[in-house]
Amino acid sequence: MPSISNKGLRMPASPIRRLVPYAEAARSQGRTVYQLNIGQPDIQTPDLALRAIKSFSQSIIEYSHSAGITSYRQKLSAYYQHMNMPIGPDQLLITTGGSEAILFALMSCLNEGDELIIPEPFYANYISFAITAGVNIVPVTAHIEDGFALPPMDAFEAKITAKTKAILICNPSNPTGYLYTKEELMRLRDIVLKHDLFLFADEVYREFVYDGKKHMSTFELPGLENHLVVVDSISKRYSMCGARIGALLTQNEEVYQTCLKFAQARLSPPTFGQVAAEAALETPQSYFNEVVSEYESRRNHMVDLLNQIPGVQCPLPGGAFYTVARLPVKNAEDFCIWMLKEFAFHNQTVMLAPASGFYVTPDMGINEVRLAYVLNREKIEKAMECLAHGLEAYQQVLHLAE
Amino acid sequence: MPSISNKGLRMPASPIRRLVPYAEAARSQGRTVYQLNIGQPDIQTPDLALRAIKSFSQSIIEYSHSAGITSYRQKLSAYYQHMNMPIGPDQLLITTGGSEAILFALMSCLNEGDELIIPEPFYANYISFAITAGVNIVPVTAHIEDGFALPPMDAFEAKITAKTKAILICNPSNPTGYLYTKEELMRLRDIVLKHDLFLFADEVYREFVYDGKKHMSTFELPGLENHLVVVDSISKRYSMCGARIGALLTQNEEVYQTCLKFAQARLSPPTFGQVAAEAALETPQSYFNEVVSEYESRRNHMVDLLNQIPGVQCPLPGGAFYTVARLPVKNAEDFCIWMLKEFAFHNQTVMLAPASGFYVTPDMGINEVRLAYVLNREKIEKAMECLAHGLEAYQQVLHLAE
Numbered sequence: 001m002p003s004i005s006n007k008g009l010r011m012p013a014s015p016i017r018r019l020v021p022y023a024e025a026a027r028s029q030g031r032t033v034y035q036l037n038i039g040q041p042d043i044q045t046p047d048l049a050l051r052a053i054k055s056f057s058q059s060i061i062e063y064s065h066s067a068g069i070t071s072y073r074q075k076l077s078a079y080y081q082h083m084n085m086p087i088g089p090d091q092l093l094i095t096t097g098g099s100e101a102i103l104f105a106l107m108s109c110l111n112e113g114d115e116l117i118i119p120e121p122f123y124a125n126y127i128s129f130a131i132t133a134g135v136n137i138v139p140v141t142a143h144i145e146d147g148f149a150l151p152p153m154d155a156f157e158a159k160i161t162a163k164t165k166a167i168l169i170c171n172p173s174n175p176t177g178y179l180y181t182k183e184e185l186m187r188l189r190d191i192v193l194k195h196d197l198f199l200f201a202d203e204v205y206r207e208f209v210y211d212g213k214k215h216m217s218t219f220e221l222p223g224l225e226n227h228l229v230v231v232d233s234i235s236k237r238y239s240m241c242g243a244r245i246g247a248l249l250t251q252n253e254e255v256y257q258t259c260l261k262f263a264q265a266r267l268s269p270p271t272f273g274q275v276a277a278e279a280a281l282e283t284p285q286s287y288f289n290e291v292v293s294e295y296e297s298r299r300n301h302m303v304d305l306l307n308q309i310p311g312v313q314c315p316l317p318g319g320a321f322y323t324v325a326r327l328p329v330k331n332a333e334d335f336c337i338w339m340l341k342e343f344a345f346h347n348q349t350v351m352l353a354p355a356s357g358f359y360v361t362p363d364m365g366i367n368e369v370r371l372a373y374v375l376n377r378e379k380i381e382k383a384m385e386c387l388a389h390g391l392e393a394y395q396q397v398l399h400l401a402e
Numbered sequence: 403m404p405s406i407s408n409k410g411l412r413m414p415a416s417p418i419r420r421l422v423p424y425a426e427a428a429r430s431q432g433r434t435v436y437q438l439n440i441g442q443p444d445i446q447t448p449d450l451a452l453r454a455i456k457s458f459s460q461s462i463i464e465y466s467h468s469a470g471i472t473s474y475r476q477k478l479s480a481y482y483q484h485m486n487m488p489i490g491p492d493q494l495l496i497t498t499g500g501s502e503a504i505l506f507a508l509m510s511c512l513n514e515g516d517e518l519i520i521p522e523p524f525y526a527n528y529i530s531f532a533i534t535a536g537v538n539i540v541p542v543t544a545h546i547e548d549g550f551a552l553p554p555m556d557a558f559e560a561k562i563t564a565k566t567k568a569i570l571i572c573n574p575s576n577p578t579g580y581l582y583t584k585e586e587l588m589r590l591r592d593i594v595l596k597h598d599l600f601l602f603a604d605e606v607y608r609e610f611v612y613d614g615k616k617h618m619s620t621f622e623l624p625g626l627e628n629h630l631v632v633v634d635s636i637s638k639r640y641s642m643c644g645a646r647i648g649a650l651l652t653q654n655e656e657v658y659q660t661c662l663k664f665a666q667a668r669l670s671p672p673t674f675g676q677v678a679a680e681a682a683l684e685t686p687q688s689y690f691n692e693v694v695s696e697y698e699s700r701r702n703h704m705v706d707l708l709n710q711i712p713g714v715q716c717p718l719p720g721g722a723f724y725t726v727a728r729l730p731v732k733n734a735e736d737f738c739i740w741m742l743k744e745f746a747f748h749n750q751t752v753m754l755a756p757a758s759g760f761y762v763t764p765d766m767g768i769n770e771v772r773l774a775y776v777l778n779r780e781k782i783e784k785a786m787e788c789l790a791h792g793l794e795a796y797q798q799v800l801h802l803a804e
Contacts, residue, residue, distance in 0.1 A: 001598070001628040001629075001654075002511065002567065002568075002598050002599060002600050002628070002629065004510060004511065004656055004657065004660050005509065005510055005511055005512055005513050005516075005660075006513050007509055007510075007513070008509065008510040008511070008660035008663070008664075009660075011660065011663040011664060011667070012663070013663055013666065014468075014663075014666040014667070017468065017666055038465075040464055040465055041462070042462070043462070044461050044462060045461065045462050045463050049463075050458065050461070050463075053455060053456075053458055053674065054455075054456050054457070054458060055456070056452070056455055056456060059446050059447060059452070060443070060444070060445070060446060060447050060641055061447050061451075061452075061641070061642040061643065061644040061645050061678070062442055062643055062644050063440075063442055063643040063644050064644055066416075066419065096498050096646065096668075096672070097668060097669065099667065099668040099669060100668070107407065107409055107410065107534060108406060108407055108409075108410040109404065109406065109407055109410070110407055111407050111408050111409070112514060112536065114407075125666075125667045125668075125669075128663070128664070128666075128667030129667060132509060132664070132667070134514065134536065165404065166404075196403070196404050197404060198404050226403040226404070227403075227404065239462055239463070240463040241463065241464055241465040241669070241670075242463040242464050242465050242466055242670060242672065242673030242674070243463050243672065243673065243674065244498065244646075244669075244670070244671070244672040244673075252403075254406055255406065258406050258407075258410035258411075258413065261410070261413040261414070261415055261416075261530070262410075262413060262530070262534070264415065264416040264419055264527075264530075265413070265416070265501065265527045265530030265531060265534070266498075266499060266501040266502070266527075267499065267501060267527075267643070267646075268643075268644060268646070269646070270498070270644065270645065270646040270672040270674065270675055271644030271645065271646075272455065272644070272645065272672065272674035272675060272678070273672055273674060276463070276674070
C-alpha cells in the first residue's frame with residue numbers, strides 16, 4: 001500500500017471541528033449543546049442576496065472569468081474605494097472563500113521553507129495553508145494579559161531571519177477579537193518596509209468593530225503598494241459562509257498576475273455565490289448598524305458573564321465576534337471534551353474551541369478557549385450559566401480523582 | 403520589492419485561456435468567433451437543478467459539512483453504486499470542482515519532488531496542480547498515429563524510478579477524447595500493483611461515450627482498493643461548470659482521512675452548487691441519451707469535415723467532447739493567433755487551443771490543436787469552413803513571406 005505524504009501526515013485536524021463527534025453524541029442523547037466553538041453566525045443573510053439567487057435566470061451555469069464576474073468586480077471595487085481602499089476591478093481577484101485567497105498569496109509569494117511571521121494566537125487554518133504551501137510559520141506571541149495587543153517591534157525583529165518573507169495579520173483578529181490601532185499598524189508597516197517583506201492582511205471582519213471605533217485597512221498605510229496583499233471574504237459580512245466567495249486584493253501587478261495563474265488553473269470561482277455576492281453589495285448601512293449593535297450587546301453580555309465566573313479571565317475584544325478566555329483548568333481541551341461527554345446542567349451543555357490549536361508555540365494557550373458570540377443574548381446567558389456550573393463541577397471531579 | 407515565488411514563476415498561463423485577449427479584440431471589431439478552444443458546453447443545465455436553486459428556502463447560507471452535505475453524499479453514493487462504483491457516502495468528499503479533488507489527491511499522496519506519470523497529451527491544468535503540489539510530471543507520450551491509445555507497458559516501466567509515486571489518467575480523455583479499453587485499464591492496474599503506486603483516475607466525462615460503448619470505471623478493476631483515487635465533477639455531466647462541484651472517491655481510509663483534513667482547512671464546498679447538484683441527480687436517463695446523441699452527431703460531423711481539409715489529420719475519439727487534430731502548419735499556436743488577429747472569412751473566424759500546452763515533452767504537439775465540439779452542427783460546419791479557408795490563406799501568406 002503506497003504511503004501518505006509528509007504534508008498529509010502533518011496536516012492538523014481542525015481544532016474548531018474536531019470535537020464535533022462529542023457534540024453529536026451529546027445531541028443524540030437529547031442534550032442541548034450551545035455551540036460557541038465555530039464562527040457560523042445566526043444572523044440572517046440579506047434578503048436581496050437570497051432574492052438574486054431565487055431569480056437566477058440563466059439556462060446554463062457557465063464558468064465565469066477566472067478573476068470573477070466582471071460586473072461583480074466593478075461593484076466590489078466601488079465598495080473598497082468607499083472603505084478608503086484604492087483597489088480597481090483589475091486589482092482584485094474573486095476567490096473561493098478567503099481560504100483560497102490566502103493559499104494563492106502564500107503560493108505566489110513564498111518558496112518552500114520560507115518563513116511567515118504571524119502573531120499568535122491566530123486562525124488555526126493558517127497552519128493548514130502554510131503546510132499546503134510548504135511554508136514555516138514563525139509565531140510572535142501576543143498575551144492575554146495585554147488583551148492580545150500587537151507584540152512590540154523587537155519581538156518581531158528577534159524572529160526575522162534570511163528566510164523571512166512575509167508577515168500575516170488578521171484585523172480585527174480571529175480568534176482574539178483584538179482591533180489593531182493605527183500606531184500598531186504603522187509599526188508593522190515600518191518592519192515590512194525595513195526588511196522588504198510582504199504583508200498579508202486578513203480583513204474579513206472589517207465591518208464588525210465596536211465602541212464607535214472605525215476599522216483601519218492596511219491599504220491606508222502609506223508606501224505598501226508593492227508589499228501588501230489583503231484577504232477578504234463575504235462569509236461573515238453578509239452571513240453567507242456557504243457561498244464560498246472571497247477576494248484577494250493587491251496593487252502589486254506581478255503578485256496579481258501570478259495569483260491569476262493559480263486562479264486560471266481552477267477555472268473560476270462559484271457562479272451562484274458571485275451572483276448572490278453582487279446583489280449583497282446593495283445591502284443598506286442599516287443592516288450593518290443593526291448587526292454590529294447586536295454583536296456589541298452580545299459581546300458585552302458574554303464578556304461580563306465570563307469575568308463573573310471565579311477564575312475566568314477574558315479581555316474585552318474590539319472587533320470580530322470572538323474572544324479568547326482563560327479558564328481555571330489545567331487543560332482546556334480535556335475540559336471541553338468533558339463538558340460534551342460527561343456534563344449536563346438542566347440537560348444542557350456548552351461547546352467551546354480549545355485555544356491551543358490557535359498557537360504554534362508548544363504549551364501556549366493550554367488553559368484558554370475561543371468563544372464565538374454567534375448566539376443570541378438569551379442563549380449566551382444560558383450557555384454562560386452552564387459553563388459556570390461546568391467549571392465548578394469539573395473542579396470537584398478533579399478533586400475527587402486526586 | 404519582495405520577489406515572487408519560484409512556483410509562481412513556473413506556473414503556466416492557461417493554454418486554453420491565453421488567446422482570450424485576441425478573441426476579445428476580434429469580437430470588438432465585429433467579427434464572429436467560433437469558440438472551439440474551451441470545454442464550456444452549450445447544452446442546457448437540467449431544469450430541475452435550476453429549479454432547486456430558485457426555490458432555495460434557507461434564510462442563512464451556512465457552511466456545509468467539510469465533506470459535503472450529507473443528503474447529497476448519500477444520493478451521490480447511490481449514483482456511483484449504479485455505475486458499478488462501490489463507494490459509500492463516507493468514501494466520497496465533495497470538492498470545489500474536480501480541480502480541488504486533484505489537488506487534495508496530490509497533496510495527500512505525494513511529497514515534494516515525487517514523480518507523477520501521466521500519458522500525454524493531458525489536461526493542461528494538471529501541470530499547474532503539479533507545480534502547486536511540488537510534484538514532477540513524467541510524461542509517457544501517446545501518439546496521434548495510434549489515435550492516442552495508451553502507450554505500451556514498457557513505455558511506462560521505462561519511466562518508473564524510486565521517486566515514482568502515482569500514475570494519473572483521464573478517461574475518456576481531455577484533450578484527445580480517447581476511451582481506454584478494458585485491456586488497457588488492466589495493463590495500468592498491473593503496473594500500479596507491481597510498483598505499489600497510486601492510480602488517480604479523472605473520470606469526469608464518464609457519461610460522454612459514443613458508438614454504443616460503455617465507460618469502464620477504474621473501480622471495476624480488481625485489487626485497487628488501497629491504490630485508487632477517482633476524481634469526478636458535475637461540470638460537464640449536467641452542464642454546470644460554474645457550480646464548482648466535484649468529488650474525490652477512494653476506498654483507502656487513510657487517503658480519505660488525509661484529504662478530509664485538507665477539506666476542513668477550506669471549511670466547506672459551495673452550498674448553492676451542492677443544492678443544485680443534489681437535485682441534478684434526479685436527471686432522467688433521457689436527458690443523457692439526448693445529450694450523448696447530440697455530441698456523437700457533432701463529433702462525427704466535425705471529425706469528418708476536419709479530415710476533408712487537405713493536410714489535416716484527426717482520429718475519431720470515443721468519448722468526452724474534444725479531439726486533437728494535426729494541422730498542416732509548422733506552429734499551431736502562431737496559426738491560432740493569426741486566425742484571431744488577421745483572418746476573416748465572411749467576417750467570421752475560429753478559436754482553437756494550441757495542443758503544445760497539453761504536452762510537457764518539448765516540441766511535442768507543436769502542429770496540433772485541441773477542438774471542443776461544444777457548438778451545434780450548423781456552427782461546427784461554419785467553423786470548419788472557416789478553418790479550411792484559414793489554413794489555405796495561411797499557407798499563401800507564409801509562401802509570400804518566404
